[in-house]
Amino acid sequence: MDGRVKTLHPKVFGGILADRGNQTHIKDLQNLGGLVIDMVVANFYPFINEAVKKKLDFKEAIEFIDIGGPSMVRAAAKNYHSVLPLCDPEQYSNFMDIFNINNGDIPLKFLKKSAASVFAMTSAYEFAIYNYFNENEFKKSVLINLKKTADLRYGENPHQNAAFYLPENSSPSWHQHQGKKLSYNNYADMESAFDIPLEFSATACAVIKHSNPCGFGLGKNTKEAYLRAVTTDSVSYFGGIVGFNRKVDANTAEELVQPFLE
Secondary structure, rough: OOOOOOOOOHHHHHHHHOOOOHHHHHHHHHOOOOOOEEEOOOOOOOOHHHOOOOOOOOHHHHOOOOOHHHOOOHHHHOOOOEHHHHOOOOOOHHHHHHHHHHOOHHHHOHHHHHHHHHHHHHHHHHEEEEEEHHHOOOOOOOOOEEEEEEEEOOOOOOOOEEEEEOOOOOOOOOOOOOOOOHHHHHHHHHHHHOOOOOHHEEEEEEEEEEEEEEEEEEOOOHHHHHHHHHHHOOOOOOOOEEEOOOOOHHHHHHHHHHHHHO
């Protein structure tokens, strides 16, 4: 069947799922002529890169729906006390480090973490397929798959933890060139500093403090727009976040480094 069922066999799944401490399981596996499997590594068919991004029709797209790979690593994840599942090449180097440090004895904590990664991966995979099959319909349920892209310095308050997430297979629309790690409040202010100037076709500058605009200006260039924005409230802008709808030039940069700005 063109390889569709080559791994879907009791010898394979028995070797993965057998409870090592259950002699009945071991005997049943031996009767099948199978062996215990200690590690399962699988990379799924590239459904997102091939079917979704290339917008293949359904007949072509279904050939990129992996059945055996997700099934095997899910089975390994269920039996993680005895079997190590790996489903992402990014895990390989970490696994090799753990393997070498522990002389091949993989800690249960790592096994459990790998199992959790499997269910996250298969969930995202099924999510992409679900969305593809319901592309033009109002779905009864909406699944949102997010991936952490950064740990933040702290949350809304310094004693809180926070992280930043984006939809799977997307990347931030900005790049941090320098400075300390950003906090939740920085991200919230950045959004306003980014959105407000984009509402204008002329060169615009917005100064944001605690998610609220405390200064705004239009100008012939970014320096003029910035100077008009900070004169809106010459006190409150201190420690704020400044956003533009144009690329900042050297003259504006010289103005920006004079006061304290986030």
